[in-house]
Amino acid sequence: MSSEPLLRVENLKTQFFTETGTVRAVDGISFEVYEGEIVGLVGESGAGKSVASMSLLRLVESPGEIVGGTIEYKGETIFDLEEGPDGELREHPDMLSESEMRERIRGREIAVIFQDPMESLNPVFTVGGQLREFIEINRELPKDEAKAEAVRMLREVGIPDPEDRYEEYPHQFSGGMRQRVLIAMALACEPNLIIADEPTTALDVTVEGQILDLVDDLQDRYDTSFIWVTHDMGVVAEICDRVNVMYLGEVVEQAPVDELFYDTKHPYTSALLDSMPRPDRTVDELEPIEGVMPEAINPPSGCRFHPRCPDAREVCTRVHPENLEVDQAEGYPHRAACVKHDVFDVGYDESVPLEKGDEAETRVGETGSDENVDSTVEEGQASTDGGKANEANQTNRSPNRDGGESRP
Amino acid sequence: MSTPDEPIGFGESDIAHGETLLEVDGLTKYFSSDSGLFAGINLETDQFPPVSFGVDQVEAVDDVSFEIKMGETLGLVGESGCGKSTLGRTLLRLLDPTDGTISFKGDDLAEMSGEELRQKRSEIQMIFQDPQSSLDPRMKVGQIIEEPMRAHDMFDDEGREARAKELLEKVGLDPRHYNRHPHAFSGGQRQRINLARALSVDPDFVVCDEPVSALDVSIQAQVMNTMEELQEEFGLTYLFIAHDLSVIRHISDRVAVMYLGHIVELAEKEELFENPQHPYTRALLESIPVPDPRETGVRGVLEGEVPSPQNPPSGCRFRTRCPRLIKPEEYDLTDEQWKHTRAFMRAVKRRTFEPMTAPEIRREFFGGDTPRGEAGEIVEEAIDLIEGDGEYQGDEDDEREGWKRATDLLLESFAERSICAQEQPAYELESELGTGTHFAACHLHR
Numbered sequence: 001m002s003s004e005p006l007l008r009v010e011n012l013k014t015q016f017f018t019e020t021g022t023v024r025a026v027d028g029i030s031f032e033v034y035e036g037e038i039v040g041l042v043g044e045s046g047a048g049k050s051v052a053s054m055s056l057l058r059l060v061e062s063p064g065e066i067v068g069g070t071i072e073y074k075g076e077t078i079f080d081l082e083e084g085p086d087g088e089l090r091e092h093p094d095m096l097s098e099s100e101m102r103e104r105i106r107g108r109e110i111a112v113i114f115q116d117p118m119e120s121l122n123p124v125f126t127v128g129g130q131l132r133e134f135i136e137i138n139r140e141l142p143k144d145e146a147k148a149e150a151v152r153m154l155r156e157v158g159i160p161d162p163e164d165r166y167e168e169y170p171h172q173f174s175g176g177m178r179q180r181v182l183i184a185m186a187l188a189c190e191p192n193l194i195i196a197d198e199p200t201t202a203l204d205v206t207v208e209g210q211i212l213d214l215v216d217d218l219q220d221r222y223d224t225s226f227i228w229v230t231h232d233m234g235v236v237a238e239i240c241d242r243v244n245v246m247y248l249g250e251v252v253e254q255a256p257v258d259e260l261f262y263d264t265k266h267p268y269t270s271a272l273l274d275s276m277p278r279p280d281r282t283v284d285e286l287e288p289i290e291g292v293m294p295e296a297i298n299p300p301s302g303c304r305f306h307p308r309c310p311d312a313r314e315v316c317t318r319v320h321p322e323n324l325e326v327d328q329a330e331g332y333p334h335r336a337a338c339v340k341h342d343v344f345d346v347g348y349d350e351s352v353p354l355e356k357g358d359e360a361e362t363r364v365g366e367t368g369s370d371e372n373v374d375s376t377v378e379e380g381q382a383s384t385d386g387g388k389a390n391e392a393n394q395t396n397r398s399p400n401r402d403g404g405e406s407r408p
Numbered sequence: 409m410s411t412p413d414e415p416i417g418f419g420e421s422d423i424a425h426g427e428t429l430l431e432v433d434g435l436t437k438y439f440s441s442d443s444g445l446f447a448g449i450n451l452e453t454d455q456f457p458p459v460s461f462g463v464d465q466v467e468a469v470d471d472v473s474f475e476i477k478m479g480e481t482l483g484l485v486g487e488s489g490c491g492k493s494t495l496g497r498t499l500l501r502l503l504d505p506t507d508g509t510i511s512f513k514g515d516d517l518a519e520m521s522g523e524e525l526r527q528k529r530s531e532i533q534m535i536f537q538d539p540q541s542s543l544d545p546r547m548k549v550g551q552i553i554e555e556p557m558r559a560h561d562m563f564d565d566e567g568r569e570a571r572a573k574e575l576l577e578k579v580g581l582d583p584r585h586y587n588r589h590p591h592a593f594s595g596g597q598r599q600r601i602n603l604a605r606a607l608s609v610d611p612d613f614v615v616c617d618e619p620v621s622a623l624d625v626s627i628q629a630q631v632m633n634t635m636e637e638l639q640e641e642f643g644l645t646y647l648f649i650a651h652d653l654s655v656i657r658h659i660s661d662r663v664a665v666m667y668l669g670h671i672v673e674l675a676e677k678e679e680l681f682e683n684p685q686h687p688y689t690r691a692l693l694e695s696i697p698v699p700d701p702r703e704t705g706v707r708g709v710l711e712g713e714v715p716s717p718q719n720p721p722s723g724c725r726f727r728t729r730c731p732r733l734i735k736p737e738e739y740d741l742t743d744e745q746w747k748h749t750r751a752f753m754r755a756v757k758r759r760t761f762e763p764m765t766a767p768e769i770r771r772e773f774f775g776g777d778t779p780r781g782e783a784g785e786i787v788e789e790a791i792d793l794i795e796g797d798g799e800y801q802g803d804e805d806d807e808r809e810g811w812k813r814a815t816d817l818l819l820e821s822f823a824e825r826s827i828c829a830q831e832q833p834a835y836e837l838e839s840e841l842g843t844g845t846h847f848a849a850c851h852l853h854r
Contacts, residue, residue, distance in 0.1 A: 044624040161759035174713055204487040204651065206710045209695035213709050231625065234654075234697030257701045275629040277658035279696040280703070282678065286658065288629035292594050 004075075005032035006192060006225050007056070007110075012069035012079075014048075014055045023297045025051040025064070027249035030323065033193065038219065038226040040236045040257070043246035044272075046293055049229045052246070053195045055079075056227070057106055058098075073109065074192070107138050111186035115198040117178035121170040127181050128154070128166030131188065138189045153184040158214060176207035183214065190222060197229045212239055233276060237261060242332060245269050248304045249296050251323050255334040265326055265336035267311045303339065306354070311340055313351035319344075423513060425479040429613060429645050430499070435508035435518075437469040437491075437498045466717050468494040470669040471508070471832075478612070481639065481646040483660030483677070485653060485692075489714060491669040492649045496615045499647065500532055501525055512613070530560045533606035537618035539598035543590040549576070549601055550586040556609045575604040578641070580634050596627035600634065607642065615647045620655060632659055653696055657681055662844065665689045668725040669717055670832075675846040679839045685848040688726045712758060724849065727828040734851055736825035739783040748774045749787060753818040756790065759811070766795045786821045790814040827851050 014026040025048045033039045041049045055066050058079060068089075071078040078101070080092035096105065106112075114120045122130060128150055135153075136146040147166075154162035157180040170178060179199060186194050196215075200208040216239065219226065228240055236243055236257065243260045245253040245268065253266035264270045274287040291308045294300055300307050306316035319339055326341040327334035339348045423429055468491045476482045486492045497503045499510055501517055510517040512532065520528060533556075536542040543552055553572040557563060563571065573583035579600040590598055599619060606614055619635070620628040636659065638644060650656050656663055657677060664674040665688065673686040684690045691710045712729045715721055721728050735746040752773040755761055761772070769791050770776050778787050793814035823829060828851055835853040837846040 044626065158760075164759075176713070205653070206487060206691060206695045208697070209709050212697065232697065233625075233699040237699050237701040237703070238697040261699070261701050272625060273699065275626045276699060277629070277632070277652075277654040278699065279654040279657060279681075279693070280698050280700070282657060282681070286629040286633060288633060289626035290630075292596065292627065293624075 006035050006074060007033040007227075008070070008072045009056065010070040010072075012052065012055060012071065013067045014051050014060055014064060015067050016064045018063055018297075021297045023295075024249050024299065025296050026055060027296075027299075028069070029244070029246070029249075029251045030069075031244050031251060031254060033225050033227060035192070035225055036219075036223045037241040038228055038239050040240035040243040041227060041229045041246060042231065042233065042236055042243055044231055044293055046248075046296065047246040048249040048296065049246050050197055053112075053197055053227060053229050056195060057110060057112065058101055059106075073105070078105065107134070107191070108189045109191055110193045110195065111189065111191040113179075113182050113186050113194060113196045113199045115201055117175065117182050117202075118170060120182055121178060123170050126167055126169055127173060128168075131181065131185055134185055135188050149188070150184075153188050154181070157181070157184045157187070157218070158210075159184075174207075176203055176210060179203060179207075179211055180214070183211070183218070187218060187222065187224070191224065193225045193227065195227045195229070198231070199228075200235060201230070201232070208235075215239065233273060234279070245272070248293055248299055250304060250337065251335075252305065252337045253335065254323060255327075255336075256330045256332050259327070259329040259334050263327070263329070263334070265334060265341065266305075266338050267309045267340075268305045271308075271310070303337070311338075312354045313348060314354065315339060315346055315348055315351035316354070319346045423478045423612070425643065427478050428475050429478040429513065431475040431509075431511040432499065433473045433509045433511070435469060435472045435495070435498060435510060436467075436506045437494055437503060438465040438467055438506045440465060464718055467669050467720055468717060469498060470720075472669075472671050473508075474664060474671060474674060476613070476645055476647060478645055479639075479643055480661040481648050481659055483656035483663040484647060484649045484666060485651065485656045485663060486666035487651060487692075487714065489668075489717070490666040491717070492651075492666050493617050495666070496534070496617050496647060496649050500529070500534055500615055502534075527560070530556070530562075530609040531611050532613045532615070533609065533611040535599070535602050535606050535614060535616045535619045537621055539595050539602060539622060540590075542602055543598055545590055547589070548586070549581075549588050549590065549593075552590070552601060553604045553608050556605060560609050562609065571608065572604070575607055578607070578638065579604045580630075594627075596623050596631055599623065599631050603631075603635065603638065607638065607644075610642070611644070613645045613647070615649070617649045618651070619648075621650065621652065628655070635659070653681075653692060665692065668714060668720055670725055670849060671847070672726060672849045673847060675839060675848075676842040676844045679841045679844070679846055683840045683846075685837060685846065685853065686726075686850045687730050687732045687852075691731070711754060721829065722824075723827075723829040723831055724833050724851065727823070727826065730828065732852060733823070734826050734828050736822060737827075738825065739822075740781050741779055741783050745774075745779040745783075749779065749783065749822060752787065752790075753822055756794065756811070756818055757815050763794060763811070766791045769794065783821075786817065790818050793817070827854070 009032070010030045011028045012026055012030070013024070013028055016023040016025055029052055031039065041053060043049045051060065051064065054060055056071055056078070058066065060066060066079055068081060070080045076096060077092060077094040078096055080095050081089045082092045084090045121127065128147070131150040131153065132143070132146045135141060135149050136143060139146070141149065151162045151166055154166065159165055159177060159180055173181065200211050203211065212235070215226070218224070230236060240257050242256050243254070244251045245260070245266065247268050253260065253269045255265070260269065261273070264273065271289045275289055277283055277286060289308055294307070302317040302319055303309070303321050306312040309316065316339060321337040321339045321344060323335045323337040324343050325333040326336045326343055339346050472495060484492050484495065494503065498505050501520070505518050508518060512528070515528070517525070517528065550569065550572050553575055554568040557568045557571065562568070573586055576583045576585060581597060581600055581604070590601065593601065620631050623631060632655070635646070639646060648656065648659055660677050662674065662676050663680045664671050665680070665686065666672065667688050673680065673684065673689045680689065681693065684693060695709065710729055715725070715728055724730070727733055733750055735741055741749065755773065764772070770778055778784050793810040796810045831851070833849045833851045835848055835850070837848055837853060839846045
């Protein structure tokens with residue numbers, strides 16, 4: 001483990017204040033990114049991975065707001081709160097101002113590559129023009145030098161015939177080529193950290209392979225760190241050094257990539273791996289995770305995964321597990337938020353396993369029914385001490401039970 | 409019609425399991441790329457009269473033949489734009505084929521029209537990719553499932569309701585959801601509603617166009633398992649279209665791989681994945697990221713991009729990117745020399761390098777040693793043209809002239825003379841695994 005992390009995130013919380021209630025999209029996640037490594041942020045849709053990555057640059061828009069936690073980048077404070085004289089929370093004086101973020105951090109120190117390259121490029125300007133302008137402003141180069149640099153970057157990311165293509169518009173580029181342009185743009189200021197938000201998800205598999213190769217290659221040369229947001233465990237295995245698995249706004253497991261696949265410590269991660277069809281061998285029977293991910297507006301009590309967890313016991317409905325270190329591997333901690341590990345010591349072994357019947361609300365096909373939302377509440381009351389989650393359950397019964405698909 | 413005693417699986421099929429259900433021969437679908445009033449008229453300034461007639465054709469599906477047996481799942485895999493969805497829709501006559509026959513239970517769907525075709529549609533159904541937009545948000549789930557039955561005049565109101573509720577249960581939903589609207593369901597559940605709707609008229613054949621691509625991994629597995637159970641129970645036959653090879657490997661019995669409107673390989677699943685015979689299939693398989701960090705196999709990266717279907721390459725359509733393009737027979741080149749020449753030709757065509765001097769080019773692409781004989785002369789000529797290009801300091805357009813001539817020279821002398829460019833390949837091979845035939849459209853097997 002190298003000495004100081006490049007980026008340190010601690011207990012980050014981002015919430016969306018909507019009419020139907022507060023959506024806790026990111027609920028207390030912590031992780032570090034060290035120099036030159038690719039850190040994965042993995043999860044299904046609605047897990048909060050994109051909100052988490054946008055929070056790092058303070059790019060969350062209303063009704064969303066970062067409400068707690070610390071984000072430090074190279075010793076500078078991107079986000080922090082302190083307690084004011086009246087006990088209210090206010091922004092820490094060390095926190096970078098909006099203009100400092102804009103002028104020094106975004107693009108120059110931390111760059112972003114988005115999933116949909118068409119939406120990140122302006123269709124009425126030429127590709128080269130946009131890249132040149134970006135370099136001109138951020139690196140304060142004169143126009144002609146910026147243009148030469150732009151052409152060089154286009155060649156660097158493998159765009160054939162860059163002088164000619166410099167003059168073309170985004171619609172004349174294919175999806176993979178557009179993604180290359182965005183990578184060129186992200187690299188143009190030689191940032192130390194690039195946040196890649198599902199950059200290959202919209203691409204065909206052969207193009208995805210080309211882009212992953214390119215990233216590998218560029219990372220070797222520039223030694224850039226990456227935060228790689230994805231839902232694809234294949235991509236994770238291919239390029240990540242360390243991985244954070246997210247479920248419903250929380251990091252449930254954090255480990256070096258080999259450990260994550262071969263010494264999985266959280267039942268959600270195992271379930272995710274078991275539910276995937278494999279390209280390299282024929283799996284006769286897939287084991288799907290039962291049910292769908294609940295909404296972040298109304299998370300289950302205790303461990304948020306317990307209604308779908310095959311290992312769930314009574315204690316899981318009461319105790320909310322922190323993401324604690326359960327093992328060490330390659331000098332990095334292996335953290336898992338599951339009370340079945342000894343460090344938690346909350347009596348998992350003695351606890352009664354949850355009957356399948358108790359989990360009726362998660363049965364396939366019944367997740368959409370109000371009757372079953374009711375039964376969740378009943379079950380919750382029986383097993384918990386009537387905590388916050390239950391109140392939320394009763395008051396925020398959204399008419400649109402959209403399962404895990406809804407986004408804030 | 410009255411309420412059925414046995415609501416599910418009422419129409420027993422007359423075709424036995426394993427017999428041919430659908431046979432497609434030479435199916436072709438072209439789209440005209442422009443459809444305005446003057447679409448067929450093109451201005452040509454360099455000739456007289458300065459107009460020409462004729463519409464550019466997009467060859468979405470070109471001369472495709474295969475068959476599907478009763479009760480099997482045929483996987484159809486390919487990258488976006490390869491024509492797999494067009495093929496699926498043409499089979500159902502949602503699109504009119506340009507040419508070819510679609511023989512379904514002995515009747516040619518391509519020839520049918522009007523009421524006859526409409527009646528036939530109760531036997532063939534489709535499931536679409538987007539579970540959101542394929543369900544009418546203003547209709548209740550019950551109505552959605554009953555609609556196809558109403559269109560085909562099956563049962564009375566009560567009978568339809570009974571069947572809809574039964575189907576809801578079969579696809580893993582609660583029959584009490586009969587009166588809900590689609591928005592109350594998650595993506596995976598909506599796809600189940602789609603399944604129930606497709607099954608309501610008791611079809612034999614269901615075309616599934618990327619049915620699980622919009623779903624999260626854990627939900628994908630649930631829906632695929634349900635589809636397999638339903639297939640078992642109702643003896644369904646699926647054409648399963650997907651771009652995800654893992655999904656295809658899981659659900660298919662046989663797999664067809666498409667590239668640019670052609671089927672390039674078709675074999676039983678294990679044979680295709682373990683013993684692929686077409687370079688494109690191999691490249692596809694090698695590109696998938698494997699969810700195993702200890703898998704250190706090299707990623708076979710394909711060069712370049714898929715050519716435009718408006719003007720596809722002659723012969724084998726994959727030849728412009730194929731890592732194993734066959735060397736033209738008239739040249740006396742070693743394998744190593746041919747590899748260098750091929751790489752040089754493609755680099756020139758894609759302009760992936762800066763103009764440089766002749767020795768530099770020789771070093772970069774040929775290890776300093778260009779081939780001898782006729783092939784060598786052509787290579788040397790191309791190198792000269794490119795070198796001349798770098799020195800010329802003039803008008804932008806002229807500057808590119810030498811490079812363009814070098815590209816044409818190389819392509820005409822090498823790529824166009826390969827057997828890959830001259831004949832469309834189609835070979836039947838022996839399967840190494842399993843018993844079925846193995847079709848591979850690659851001249852390496854000639």
